[in-house]
Amino acid sequence: MFQVISGRSIQVARLLAPRSAVLVEAVRGRKSRTDPVAKSKEGRIKVPPPVDPVEMVVLKERYTEYQLMMRALRLEFKEEVLRKKYEEETGSLAEERARQEAEEHRALMAFNNQENLRMLKLRILRIQKEKEEAERKQVEAAIQREQEQQESIKEKERDILKLQEEAKNFITLENLDQRIEEALDNPKNYNFAIDKEGRVVKQTMLQ
Amino acid sequence: MPRYELALILKAMQRPGTSAALRRTVETLMERGAVVRDLENLGERLLPYTITKHNQRHNKGAYFLVDFYAAPNILTGLLDHLHRDVDVVRPTVLKKDAQVSTLKCHEHAQQNKMSS
Numbered sequence: 001m002f003q004v005i006s007g008r009s010i011q012v013a014r015l016l017a018p019r020s021a022v023l024v025e026a027v028r029g030r031k032s033r034t035d036p037v038a039k040s041k042e043g044r045i046k047v048p049p050p051v052d053p054v055e056m057v058v059l060k061e062r063y064t065e066y067q068l069m070m071r072a073l074r075l076e077f078k079e080e081v082l083r084k085k086y087e088e089e090t091g092s093l094a095e096e097r098a099r100q101e102a103e104e105h106r107a108l109m110a111f112n113n114q115e116n117l118r119m120l121k122l123r124i125l126r127i128q129k130e131k132e133e134a135e136r137k138q139v140e141a142a143i144q145r146e147q148e149q150q151e152s153i154k155e156k157e158r159d160i161l162k163l164q165e166e167a168k169n170f171i172t173l174e175n176l177d178q179r180i181e182e183a184l185d186n187p188k189n190y191n192f193a194i195d196k197e198g199r200v201v202k203q204t205m206l207q
Numbered sequence: 208m209p210r211y212e213l214a215l216i217l218k219a220m221q222r223p224g225t226s227a228a229l230r231r232t233v234e235t236l237m238e239r240g241a242v243v244r245d246l247e248n249l250g251e252r253l254l255p256y257t258i259t260k261h262n263q264r265h266n267k268g269a270y271f272l273v274d275f276y277a278a279p280n281i282l283t284g285l286l287d288h289l290h291r292d293v294d295v296v297r298p299t300v301l302k303k304d305a306q307v308s309t310l311k312c313h314e315h316a317q318q319n320k321m322s323s
Contacts, residue, residue, distance in 0.1 A: 171243040176233055179246055180226045183271070187250035 210244075210303040211282070212274045215289075216258075216296040219251055219267040228294040229271065235288055241277035248272075254296075261293050268296050274303060 088094060171179050193201040213236075217228050233243055249270035258265045277285075282300055289298035 166244075169245070171233065171246060173234075173237070176230060177226075180229050180233075183229075183246045183248040184222060184226060187248045188272075189250065 210274065210276055212272060212301045212303050214299040214301065215271040215273060216254070216268040216298075217271060218263075218265060218294050218296055219269055220294065224294070225269055228292070231292070232289070232295075233273065235285065236273070236275055236277070239277070239281040239285060241275040241281065243273060243275045245274050246271065258296055260296050265296050 189204065191204045193204065213232075215232065217225055220228070229246070233246070236243055249272060251267060251269045254266055254268050258268070286298060286300060289295050
């Protein structure tokens with residue numbers, strides 16, 4: 001007969017606003033609307049429980065008093081909470097605190113700015129030094145390169161002179177016969193023998 | 208100009224023949240625009256194996272070394288010419304590397320350590 005409400009009949013339950021822990025509703029259980037009344041319930045007239053008027057009046061008075069008191073208490077408590085909140089936000093202490101916060105904030109910002117300035121100065125100095133270093137290094141590198149170039153030029157000049165000297169000994173059409181005779185007279189031997197101690201023996205047998 | 212070395216193996220001949228062959232070779236070189244630097248004789252030696260060239264088998268050969276400066280484009284022509292010469296047993300042209308430094312290895316290592 002009575003069924004626990006779940007899901008679909010939530011609206012009905014809210015209308016009835018029950019005070020019990022579990023939401024209960026009168027619901028047709030096993031029998032449908034069109035089924036005939038049970039034989040044992042044929043002449044049944046549903047009678048609500050009897051009410052005693054005196055008791056009713058007394059109860060009503062007590063209940064109104066009681067509810068009044070409860071409502072008052074509840075509102076009191078609510079008001080206290082709201083007041084506390086209001087105090088928190090716009091009370092004198094709150095102003096003090098806000099002022100102190102602002103002071104602190106200002107002090108910290110000032111400190112931060114100071115630090116920034118200091119770091120800026122240091123940074124500028126450092127960058128300056130680095131730039132100077134780089135410049136110096138560049139200049140040095142340029143000088144080095146110049147020197148190396150000069151060195152190489154000198155080297156090449158020396159090579160040229162050496163070659164010029166050697167050119168005097170080259171074979172020409174006039175020298176040719178003489179040189180051929182010379183070569184045929186002096187056979188050269190490039191063979192040599194060496195042992196583990198490093199002693200070199202240049203004189204070998206020419207076949 | 209790059210520097211080349213002609214390792215020439217001539218037929219084992221008498222002196223006038225060898226000298227004529229050498230003269231011919233050097234003149235060919237000079238015709239093709241080479242500058243002959245030096246001519247060395249490595250002696251008449253036994254060849255390491257019998258070489259057959261121009262329908263002749265050779266056991267002995269006269270080794271000569273000609274270093275010269277030349278342009279690279281003449282080399283194929285030169286070798287061609289030398290292969291056709293009857294007195295030449297084997298011509299070989301090699302490039303001459305730059306001189307290895309005459310410092311001994313130990314000194315070289317020390318020099319490197321000091322400079323680095």
